[in-house]
Amino acid sequence: MWPTPRTDAPVLTGAEIFVRSLEAEGVEVVFGHPGGAIIKIYDALATMQPSFQHVLVRHEQAGTHAAEGYAKATGKVGTVLVTSGPGATNTVTGIADAMLDSVPIVVFTGQVAVPLIGGDAFQECDTMGVTRSITKHSFQVRSAKDLAPTIKAAYHIARTGRPGPVVIDLPKDILVEEAEFEYPESVTLRGYAVPSAGLTEKVERAAGMIAARSGPCSTSAAGPSTAGRRKHSRSWPATRAFPSRPRFTASAPFPRPMRWRSGCSACTARTRPTWPSRPATC
């Protein structure tokens, strides 16, 4: 499934491969919390002076939300690193949140050693099972040689198409296992295709519908923001004189100076006599 490294590739431990892979992926910040299953990676962080910053959060859920905030603010993929069992289950809310809001994050969870999986070991949890329905995809790495290409694939999946969370479960023994390391330039996922351009006939049909109607009105969710190419959303409604009303999660895809953005025209209420009349709003 994965490409094989070139023959002169350096031999590293799984934990070292993890660090070098994140560096090669261009990761800048990792939100994490250590624990027994993942301690080899924390050891590697201490010895390798990685190019990314590790932020020690105080609860794994907050770590996932911080990664979401990072991803939403920058457009990059957020990264989380937690231990097995409770570390992993504490990330569940954040993973589900990222799934529903299409936020690209990659969550690395520790796991007990492969031979112990399924034996109710200390801090063991079926993380793959728990997170399966709330991730865009998930991987359990069963061999150190698979680690680098799995990380490459995970960031690719998280970032492309409709973005979303990806979990990589890391059994403890693969972090000490040694393998040749070469970060692949690309991986092929034969079951994953990302739509790009729309069908020409559909676009023409849409253009015809727009020409034929008198009162078009556009709504958008987070799409135009996360799609990144803001020049389109900026010039689009303005030049075409469309009123545009972003949905709640996308109150900011179109810059404010646009003439017909309906903005927010809500009004708060008069309240009880104990509370003076205060109909505040925009």
Added chain:
Amino acid sequence: MLGMHGTYAANMAVQTCDLLIAVGARFDDRVTGKLEAWAPHAKVIHIEIDPSCVSKNVFADCAILGDVATVLGQLRPQLEPKDTAAWLDQIGGWRAQAAPEMEVPESDPDGPLGAVEAIRKLGARAGDTAVLTTDVGQHQMWAAQHFGFVRPRSHITSGGLGTMGFGFPAALGAALGLRDTDATVVSINGDGGFLMNMQEMGVARALGLPIKVAVINNSRLGMVRQWQELFHAERYSHTDLADTNPEFVALAEAFGCAAFRASTPAEADAAIEAAWAVTDRPALIEFVVPHEELVFPMVPAGAATDDMILRRFAGEDE
């Protein structure tokens, strides 16, 4: 903004338009309200990257699968500017119709502080460089309505799952990602949700992130309380936090953060200025507000989106 707490003009436009262009949307129930009555006159063009979202709830007369940016780029050259003046006038009319509800009277600087007023002050102070994160609840809706957003990616909130405890750690992540930019990260929280992940205050302080952390403290789980007031005969079951809330200022100071408290408009102005003067660590502002303030407009769950409650006691002012 349209939907349950969207604007009158936005919801009326959707209910009246003859063509609706949805760009990356899944039409969830908070947007559509009563589904069969939503956008009754509209043909729908749906541009979407996720095939499972097309015609899931709302039929797409023309569905274009693809990357939004690419598809908009394809569509643009095929469009001619249209004369939509009459339609825009109609929308302007709806906005004007709701306008009397929106006028803000001069508030007493030493009187009680409203949550909306506090959020508007924050938005005004934060200006164009603000990146806002919010938690979930009343303050989230007020922030969406009143904070004012300029830049893309500047409104960071838990929209789908509705996760209380999201706002502050999300601000931590946003502030780290934006620390080499001119952005000011502002986090608006309720007193309920803030307590769910406030332990990260120490992390933000250690990193020296100058996040402006607003806690809109009405001592209630306000959004649940609002539903209880409007739809459950004022049975306020387990939504009063007054007995269990901490001293937020003391709490923030215990983490080494700056902290300010405001319960009047004048104090709010001073606290905001003081918080903006802090540049080396987070600054928390606790806005003490009455709990009677509700989020309006509101489309009750299951109602049509043009069937809006604009205010608590309709007609009382007349």
Added chain:
Amino acid sequence: MTGFLTPQQLLRKRANGETVLADAPEIPQTHVLSILIENHAGALNRVVNLFSARNLNLDSVSVGTTEDPDVSRLTIVTTGSRRQVRQAVRLVRQLIDVLQLDEFTPDDAVVERELCLAKLAATAANRSGLLELTRSLGAHVVHADREAITVELTGTSSEIDAFIHIMEEHGLMEVARSGRLALHRSRHLSLNSSPARS
């Protein structure tokens, strides 16, 4: 898209007092899906999860490797409204472990088979009659001992239903069914192209 109503269209029809026809989407129907998935742990679970998460019961699931050892073929029979199943199908298609999917409609030219093993209580007195009966129904004896005989039958699912129904009166002790297998007579799933739609 024809034949499907979105929830919005359905609700509007109801609100207008229009009757929803017998073939309307919410009437549960049997759907047969043929799916190629990556042959590794978790892939099957991911597909099956999507059905249970949408409250769709699976009538049968059969899975086995294909001509490519890295690929498994999964044949799913499920009963649900067309809208429910369509939504599940779209989500299944999006799974990264899912390589190809084809949905067989009742009009499709499909070859279907199911294997059934049935254990029948046999005594010296009824044994020869039982052998004759099962043979006449097309079953083969695969095992026999002093207490019972075990027979196999391959056929369409309804043939197997009928066989089991008859055997209930002839000492049926235990039944194991493989679940339905299906292949389209002409079009085929290929990893290099989408299935040709008829």
